[in-house]
Amino acid sequence: MPDAEEILVLGHRGLLGQALVAACGGRCQIIEGGREVFDLARQPLASAPAGGLAVGQAQAQASLGCLRARLPVMGQEASQAHSRLDVLRLALKQGRPRLVFNCLGYTDVDRAEREPQVAEAVNGRGAQAVARACAEAGAHLVHLSTDFVFDGQEKRPYREDDPPAPLSAYGHGKLLGERLVAAELPGALIARSAWLFGPGRASFVDKVIAQGRTGRPFPVVSDQVGSPTYTADLARALLDLGGRWVGGVLHVVNQGQASRHELAQKALELAGLDPGLARPAHTDLAGGGARRPAYSVLDAGRAARVLGAPLPEWPEALARYIAGRQEEGA
Numbered sequence: 480m481p482d483a484e485e486i487l488v489l490g491h492r493g494l495l496g497q498a499l500v501a502a503c504g505g506r507c508q509i510i511e512g513g514r515e516v517f518d519l520a521r522q523p524l525a526s527a528p529a530g531g532l533a534v535g536q537a538q539a540q541a542s543l544g545c546l547r548a549r550l551p552v553m554g555q556e557a558s559q560a561h562s563r564l565d566v567l568r569l570a571l572k573q574g575r576p577r578l579v580f581n582c583l584g585y586t587d588v589d590r591a592e593r594e595p596q597v598a599e600a601v602n603g604r605g606a607q608a609v610a611r612a613c614a615e616a617g618a619h620l621v622h623l624s625t626d627f628v629f630d631g632q633e634k635r636p637y638r639e640d641d642p643p644a645p646l647s648a649y650g651h652g653k654l655l656g657e658r659l660v661a662a663e664l665p666g667a668l669i670a671r672s673a674w675l676f677g678p679g680r681a682s683f684v685d686k687v688i689a690q691g692r693t694g695r696p697f698p699v700v701s702d703q704v705g706s707p708t709y710t711a712d713l714a715r716a717l718l719d720l721g722g723r724w725v726g727g728v729l730h731v732v733n734q735g736q737a738s739r740h741e742l743a744q745k746a747l748e749l750a751g752l753d754p755g756l757a758r759p760a761h762t763d764l765a766g767g768g769a770r771r772p773a774y775s776v777l778d779a780g781r782a783a784r785v786l787g788a789p790l791p792e793w794p795e796a797l798a799r800y801i802a803g804r805q806e807e808g809a
């Protein structure tokens with residue numbers, strides 16, 4: 480298992496990235512800033528970033544999962560970086576991480592339908608750039624992917640070797656990323672997860688609780704079933720898997736399954752609100768949103784065998800998350 484200082488978390492400001500930084504006790508490496516210094520949407524393998532970058536040590540409070548301070552260690556050399564791939568190369572050269580988590584991603588599933596080329600650049604070629612830089616530097620890569628690579632026609636939890644057939648531009652971009660990463664760095668771990676909730680960025684669960692607080696009923700789809708997953712549990716599992724240098728594709732999710740409606744009702748109940756406010760509804764694509772799989776539960780049996788135990792059941796994980804939220808007064 481590498482020390483936290485030997486780990487680079489890409490996408491440290493995102494929902495999962497924040498959980499990984501917290502799981503590292505805030506001592507992992509990050510590339511300072513976000514897409515303003517490192518925008519993968521435009522020619523990730525070729526064009527120039529504006530300005531430089533700084534590789535810093537994340538000083539996070541594990542309990543809050545937020546970055547408190549950074550110690551830039553790069554100067555002139557950074558401003559000479561001339562492509563996004565070079566930015567990554569430089570980060571790996573400076574920080575010499577042994578383990579890299581790629582939590583960068585274009586994650587707005589509906590918006591991806593309107594700008595599929597941007598989603599593909601970030602989730603496809605962007606992922607390829609990360610994998611190439613890791614391959615050159617000899618760093619192990621854990622790359623994040625999604626249940627949305629499946630079409631949802633299956634009647635049992637999806638296994639790693641089930642054929643992917645994405646329904647959305649987001650899913651297509653993520654599948655392209657999986658394939659490009661595997662081609663660049665065959666030893667990389669491609670960890671598919673799903674339906675994330677956790678502190679730091681508003682997810683479905685937080686939006687449901689906010690809606691519930693209005694006291695007015697609201698519709699939630701009951702015809703999409705998946706694997707709700709707590710970022711804190713996922714981050715711990717990913718660190719463990721990364722430290723074992725596991726490669727290939729693995730499904731990493733909390734145990735159990737739920738429809739969006741069941742998840743919403745449980746979240747409301749745990750937040751002390753009326754679960755009946757969430758009214759079951761059918762998926763409606765009239766507004767031009769992305770198609771989502773009706774059933775995308777992931778079978779995480781293989782990860783459980785590697786880890787020695789499955790991740791906790793999602794309702795228990797959700798209870799921990801909501802209790803933590805309430806302690807912080809959210």
Ligand SMILES: NC(=O)c1ccc[n+]([C@@H]2O[C@H](COP(=O)([O-])OP(=O)(O)OC[C@H]3O[C@@H](n4cnc5c(N)ncnc54)[C@H](OP(=O)(O)O)[C@@H]3O)[C@@H](O)[C@H]2O)c1
Binds near residue numbers: 512581585671672
């Ligand atoms: N959320 C889910 O339910 C879910 C489910 C399954 C799989 N996943 C996968 O898990 C990973 C992490 O997801 P997440 O929910 O933590 O994502 P998130 O909260 O949306 O964070 C995404 C990160 O990617 C960065 N990013 C976005 N566009 C970028 C661009 N053009 N150039 C450079 N950086 C860019 C963001 O930077 P900024 O800080 O600048 O915003 C942020 O740090 C992704 O690969 C996602 O596909 C997520």
